[in-house]
Structures are given as structure tokens and as C-alpha cells.
Amino acid sequence: MAVAQDLQKEFYPYYPQFLETLIDILNTKDTEVLEWIFTCLAYLFKFLWRPIIKNINDVFLSLLPLLSDSKPEYINSFAAESFAFIARKVRD
Numbered sequence: 001m002a003v004a005q006d007l008q009k010e011f012y013p014y015y016p017q018f019l020e021t022l023i024d025i026l027n028t029k030d031t032e033v034l035e036w037i038f039t040c041l042a043y044l045f046k047f048l049w050r051p052i053i054k055n056i057n058d059v060f061l062s063l064l065p066l067l068s069d070s071k072p073e074y075i076n077s078f079a080a081e082s083f084a085f086i087a088r089k090v091r092d
Contacts, residue, residue: 012048015051016062018044020062038078045082045085053090063079
């Protein structure tokens, strides 16, 4: 996530593709991989929250697959907590 931290606004145009790839990888049963994906997503939101809040609707729509009933509860919880972090940053 050093790339996202260093580039921030320059990385943001690639965020949707990157998020989609991470969501696809979440179908694994490997707990170590899941932990790294969650860490990666958390850092993405931490470093990119400024450009993300400008497109909050798009971000919410991109996280919807993680909130579906077909995903395990721990993925639903992580997605909800991640979006809550971003939503708290929105002023209006």
C-alpha cells in the first residue's frame, strides 16, 4: 500500500480496478491471504479517503458486493466498518 500512500490522488483513478481485484481474491479460504486483503483495504481507505469522499456513491456501490448475503459475516462486517470510516469523513 506504499504506492497508494505515496501517490494518493494519482493512484485514485486505479482504485476501482484495484478494489475489484481485491474483492475477487476474497473468495479464498486462506486466512493469511484474507488478513492481508483486509489490511490492504484498510490502508487504501486510510490513505485515499479525501478523493474517495468526493465519489461516496460510487464507493458505496463498489462495496455492495461485500455486503451481500452470499458473503460470510466477517466480510460483511469489515465492509460495513470500512464504509463507516469513509462515511464519517463526509460533511454533508
